[in-house]
Structures are given as structure tokens and as C-alpha cells.
Amino acid sequence: MAITSANQLELLQTAEAVAREKMIEPELVIEAMEDSLARAAKSRYGAEMDIRVKIDRRTGNATFTRVRTVVADDAVENYQAELTVEQAKPYLDNPQIGDEIIDQVPPVELGRIAAQSAKQVILQRVREAERDRQYEEFKDRAGSIINGVVKREEYGNIIVDVGRGEAILRRNEKIGRESYRPNDRIRAYIKDVRRETRGPQIFLSRTDPQFMAELFKMEVPEIYDGVIEIKAVARDPGSRAKIAVISHDGSIDPVGACVGMRGSRVQAVVGELQGEKIDIIPWNEDQATFLVNALQPAEVSKVVFDEEANKIEVVVPDEQLSLAIGRRGQNVRLASQLTGLDIDILTDEEESKRRQAEFNTRTALFMEQLDLDEFFAQLLVAEGFTNLEEVAYVDQDELLTIDGVDEGTAAELQARARDVLEAKNKAALDAARALGAEDSLIEFEGLTPQMVEALAKDDVKTLEDFATCADWELAGGWTTVNGARVKDEGLLEPYGVTLEDAQTMVMTARVMLGWVDPTELDDTDAEDDLQDDDDNEEAGA
Numbered sequence: 001m002a003i004t005s006a007n008q009l010e011l012l013q014t015a016e017a018v019a020r021e022k023m024i025e026p027e028l029v030i031e032a033m034e035d036s037l038a039r040a041a042k043s044r045y046g047a048e049m050d051i052r053v054k055i056d057r058r059t060g061n062a063t064f065t066r067v068r069t070v071v072a073d074d075a076v077e078n079y080q081a082e083l084t085v086e087q088a089k090p091y092l093d094n095p096q097i098g099d100e101i102i103d104q105v106p107p108v109e110l111g112r113i114a115a116q117s118a119k120q121v122i123l124q125r126v127r128e129a130e131r132d133r134q135y136e137e138f139k140d141r142a143g144s145i146i147n148g149v150v151k152r153e154e155y156g157n158i159i160v161d162v163g164r165g166e167a168i169l170r171r172n173e174k175i176g177r178e179s180y181r182p183n184d185r186i187r188a189y190i191k192d193v194r195r196e197t198r199g200p201q202i203f204l205s206r207t208d209p210q211f212m213a214e215l216f217k218m219e220v221p222e223i224y225d226g227v228i229e230i231k232a233v234a235r236d237p238g239s240r241a242k243i244a245v246i247s248h249d250g251s252i253d254p255v256g257a258c259v260g261m262r263g264s265r266v267q268a269v270v271g272e273l274q275g276e277k278i279d280i281i282p283w284n285e286d287q288a289t290f291l292v293n294a295l296q297p298a299e300v301s302k303v304v305f306d307e308e309a310n311k312i313e314v315v316v317p318d319e320q321l322s323l324a325i326g327r328r329g330q331n332v333r334l335a336s337q338l339t340g341l342d343i344d345i346l347t348d349e350e351e352s353k354r355r356q357a358e359f360n361t362r363t364a365l366f367m368e369q370l371d372l373d374e375f376f377a378q379l380l381v382a383e384g385f386t387n388l389e390e391v392a393y394v395d396q397d398e399l400l401t402i403d404g405v406d407e408g409t410a411a412e413l414q415a416r417a418r419d420v421l422e423a424k425n426k427a428a429l430d431a432a433r434a435l436g437a438e439d440s441l442i443e444f445e446g447l448t449p450q451m452v453e454a455l456a457k458d459d460v461k462t463l464e465d466f467a468t469c470a471d472w473e474l475a476g477g478w479t480t481v482n483g484a485r486v487k488d489e490g491l492l493e494p495y496g497v498t499l500e501d502a503q504t505m506v507m508t509a510r511v512m513l514g515w516v517d518p519t520e521l522d523d524t525d526a527e528d529d530l531q532d533d534d535d536n537e538e539a540g541a
Contacts, residue, residue, distance in 0.1 A: 189210060219269055441460070
């Protein structure tokens, strides 16, 4: 079929029809046609020729041209599409590098194979344009809810028609044992939209915590308007969930607004989530109060918060233990996710036994180390003293608050504590020197004799050795081994050295050794340098 023998307007009509069907610009379809006709012409005139086709947007007339480009004498690689300045003189008056010589060539006959090839080119370009359109349309909709119709199921994954594209709901993103049939309507959360080689991939989820948050936003006008804010969400999909809310208007109860009249609002969300039980919890800036709320319906007797470890202990009455933990640990797990804290739950009896054991241990320590009788040692522990350092270096006035302690007794207590500590320091220092620890390490500010001894036992004996340590080696950290999280004990972790302390000490040692120029060092550089060590360790694991 010759391009000239066909109705030339048919090209434009075909482009319009395809563009309308695929909802893309007609110009993209015409450009694809031009490209396909050019390829067909190359197969006729020669693959090395630069053949270009231009379709008139008004008449549909296709013009075939051969283009040759003027290049430098030593740059000619394709003699069919390039020529030198000298070779171009017969065609151009004053040829310059970069000029083009354009000659019109006869239109080609589109045989069966060429026509099929042209069709494939057009379809490919149209598909690419369609994918780009879908990506641009959906990329900004990530994080919102969409309604769709089930098209089919593939290996447990659900393919959903979302209007101008297809999305996928993976089987691990379905609630429980949900099953769908073709043409079923489905509502899901757009978790991610990614551009991939086979087109934009729209990933849906019904298990994501934000799916529940968005459902509440749809059901509760106060959340949509921003009067009530969802602060945190935790879900055990299909079973139970907790959502923390706060009201920015003192006259509106956030929990009551989310529950609705006779539970209508929360029931609408529960129905969409296949009967998932939802605890609506008032959010509080005070972490302990928030945690007490999060553990509902269990009652809490006491909360002990360890800020350094970001860990919290919750004491509950004996009869409330199973309720606080929940079936298979569900209640405490959701509360932990909601608050972002590690939670240990103890009964009143367990806490009492543990406190008593700690009390006895500290009492025995003071009796042995300070040569005190049991009663006096118990007085120290009862006043909150936990170790010899606190007794030795605390302000003397704190000791004078203890019944029966005068200035002389307080001075004697502190003197004994300091003597014991000095003796321990001397023993640790002697042991470190015996292991080969050098003065450069012993005299490094921030390291106690006990720390130096611990380092020397691990073959860290010089300042150079110390400077090569990674922060996690000193302060401890976590690595992943065979998919499981494993704790690495730091050399100085027993002495209270944090990751930040370790980073500072290592960087100081590197500066002292001249490995790092202090004038070029800022906080960001130091963190990046030490982070590299962490990354290397993780990779090694």
C-alpha cells in the first residue's frame, strides 16, 4: 500500500480516534506515525540513511525527506547521513559544520511486513504516552483512598480497575482472608505510585494504618476540617486497632466525635475493615499519660519511664495482667506501636520482688565496700543512692538529710567511698598497663581506668587503636544477621557511654592524631564520617 494511494485524511482521523480512546494528545499519535513511516522508509532506502517523515497536521499529506549533516573531515562515520564541508559545496553556497542538506524522496510502498512493523511502533509509542499520562495523574494521589472495580486475580494479587489505569492489591495487603470476584467494587489506600519499565505501578493497601486514618477523615467532618487531629495509628489488620486523636477545640470531645451518634461513625469504619475492633484513645503530650490511655481497657497502677533507653515500665494489678497484655500480646504490641516506646509490663507482685532484690543488692554493696552495718546501708539505699560514685561526690548536704548523719559521719562516708574508688582505679590502671595499654590511651580525657582496662582486654592499647574504632564498637548497636536483629555489646557500654559520647571521643582522638583537620571539621562531617563506619558494619553483617 502506498501512502499516496490512501486517503490522506485517514491518518489524521486514525490519530484522533486512538488519542480519544487512550485519552492522550493526538500530536503524540501523529509523531508515532511519523516515526513508524520513517522506519519503513529506512528498510526500503537503507538503514544507514537519515530518513524523516513529516505529516501535515491539516491535510494529512506525508512528506519523506533524506537528511545529510555537514561534519568535520575527521568526524565522518556514516557516509549515507554525513558529509564533509568540501563534499557539501556542490549543494550549499557556504557550507558550515552542522548545516543540513534536505532532499525529498519518493514515498514508500508499505508492504505487509512494513505495515506490521509500523503498527508495532505506533502501539509502543501510544503505550508509553498512556503510561506517562497515568503516572502524572496518580503520582499526587498517593496517600489517599480510591474506589475501583476488581478485574481479575493473579496469584492471590488483585488487579483493580481505577478508571484511567490499573492498580494492584497484593495478597499481603489484604485484610485477613478477604476474597474478591471480578466486577466487585473495592475501596483501598494508594500506598505508592512508581514509574517502572512496564509502566506506572499503582500499589494499593487495605492493611496500612493510614487506610484507617483516611477512612476516619471521610466519616468524621471534624477530622477533615482539622479541628480534630489523628496523632497516631496502630493496626493488627482484621483484628484490632488503636487510633490516638486530639481536639484543637476545647468544646469538642475528640473520642465522642469519632464514635458518632450511637457509634455510627466508627461503625462505618469497622464495617469497611471487616469488623476490626477499634480503640479510640485521647492523645496526650505527657508520654506516661498517653501510655496509660493506650493500654485501655487495662488499668495501670504505676508507670516508670527511662528516658535514656526510651523504655517504659508499666505496673498493673495482678488481675489486670492478661487484659493489659491482650490475646497473644496484641494489646501491649499495639500500644507500643502507638506510643513508639518499648513497654515492659509487670504485676504489682513482680515489681515488688524486683525492687526488693535491687534494694538488697545495693545494701550488700554499701555494707561490703564502705564497711557499714545493715541498717545504715539500708538508709543510704532508701534515700536513693545506687553506687559509690554518688556517695563519694554528692554534695554533703544531701547526706545530712539522712536521720542520724552529722557532718563528721558524712565526711567519713565520703572519705571511705573515695578510698574504695581510688583503690579500684589503681587496680584497673595496673591491670591495663600489664595488658600493654600505653600512656597515650590512659591519659585520653573521658576514659576512666576501668574503661582503659576494658579496651586493653580487647586489644585496643594505643590512641591510634582507639581512633580506628567505630562508634558502635564502643557504645553497642544492632545488626541484622540472617534476617534477625542481633545486639552487639559495646566495649564501653557497661560504663554508660552512649553512641553520641563514642562519636565525640573517636573524632577527638582522630583530631589529636592529625588524621582530621579541625578547621575543616563540622558536626555534619563528623556524623557522616562515623556513619560510614556504621554502614560498613551493617554491610558486613
